[in-house]
Amino acid sequence: MSCKQLCITLVAICSALLVIVLVRTFTLVPRKDVVIACKTADSDFIKLTDQILKRFQKALQIDTISFKRGEYNRDQLLLLGSHLQKSFPVVHSSPLVKLDIIANYSRLYTISGSNTSLTPYLLTAHLDVVPAIAEEWELPPFDAQIKDEFIYARGAIDFKQGIMGILEALEYLLSKGFKPNRSFYIGFGHDEEVTGVDGARAISQELQSRGLKQVEFLLDEGLAVLNGFIPGIKKPVALIGIGEKGFLTLKLYVKGEAGHSSMPLKETAIGILAKAVSKIEDNPLPSMLGYGPEKEMLEHLAHEMPLAARIVMSNLWLFGPIVSWFFSQKPPTNAIIRTVTSVTMFNGGVKTNVLPSDATAYINHRIHPAQSLQEIMDYDRAVINDDRVQISVEDSMVAAAGSPSGENDFGYQIISNSIRQIWTNATTAPGMMIGNTDTKHYKDFTKNIYRFSPTVMFPGDEKRFHGVNERISKNNYEQAINFYYHIIVNADKRLLMGNTDTRHYAMFTKNIYRFCPTVMFLGDEKRFHGINERISKKNYEQAINFYYHVITNADQRSLINIHQHSDEL
């Protein structure tokens, strides 16, 4: 090939790449419905009264700690149960609500809707919390004291704001006479923090035994309203977890030889294990950027970014390695692009002058959906490369597949729109839940599983999860209650409202109206996107005349003389 031909080929390739990059940059635009913002002045806005605040604080003061599987503060769980019973008298006495106590401590509420043809949905949360090392906290973890408008307590964001937020919203709605069309369930497990095998799994079995086959969607705890977490985006980003990482806990064990410390061997069990652990930490797993839900997230968010970042994010096929490097720099973003590794426990030795007879460490991996458990095991084995270190699986779960997040996915859009009603300046996007939830126990009921906590977070707040100084602002708790209020109201619709092309015209006017000149009788709603869609001849004639009148009536300077028909004069 001549030099000229080579230049022409290179120019052609570069031009083609440029065209692809630009087309993707300017065509990836997410759905944006026009939502009606929830304002504090609205008559149905639930204000954070002293009473509401006090009962939240009381719930936080009850230390419903889970320590390990089957080991949790049983008395405290019962206490929390009676606190809920007392705090929400309308919920607990409504003929529309049935409460079942499952496995002694978990709670399953069934709220009966009037239209049994609508598939019910499920809201879940958990009653338990992780332990807290009180001495390290600014304020005691189970006092729920308020400082600078924040309530500090274990469970404030994981996840008693969910428990109390859901029940506050329901209490309010029922006390205003709300009678749902669509039935729904509320499931509160009591041991989520130790995998939910006693609580959520039992709730799920109870639902199955009742013959429940399907729910429309499930909303559990999960991602949050994030400020400053995604590079390049200033406005809040509310991520809805459509998938969930898997986990793999490995036990590393080294058998040593006990003896007097004055005559040591070259290496002790502790030394051998320490080297293995150090190799594991020095060799993070590779980035999987582009192979999981994070791809959808970045493509969704690209339009919120400055042009250069937008070009990069819209074209991960080309710029993936740069983004991977960038995201690897901070723990929250690192967590979404790869399988992560945490050495969480290390034990060995009994006395300062005794050689350890063995040593044990636990490695907790959170697995990216594009990787298998076996791949991770093989990787660790190869990295450690020492037969003296025995590796066994302590616990595991494969990653959960991505739930649908398209324009017509009812559950996703209900959650997304409810978020935007509360956090009006936020943009929503599908994301991947980096921790685990109780949702694994409900996966047979639906593929529409979403994980979102109504929690506002700023950089650094992620350390409060299972860490010290867990807290929520009073304002955020009020938002949480109103978020669940909107979820319940919005999900009570038959169909996804606002799901029209109007969103593409929203920049031209706020006067957007949606009406079909269609006459409907009960049952006809099933014909939409269903079978036997039809219109009567008469109705079609009416439709034509309706549009005739829309055109003639709108052809005026201002709103006078609308009624042109002689029979109306």
Ligand SMILES: CCCCCCCCCCCCCCCC(=O)N[C@@H](Cc1ccccc1)C(=O)O
């Ligand atoms: C793009 C940046 C993303 C930033 C994300 C920030 C959101 C932070 C979410 C933090 C995860 C919270 C998880 C809460 C629930 C929880 O702790 N679940 C537990 C469940 C579990 C228990 C025992 C064994 C395995 C699993 C867990 O994941 O450890």
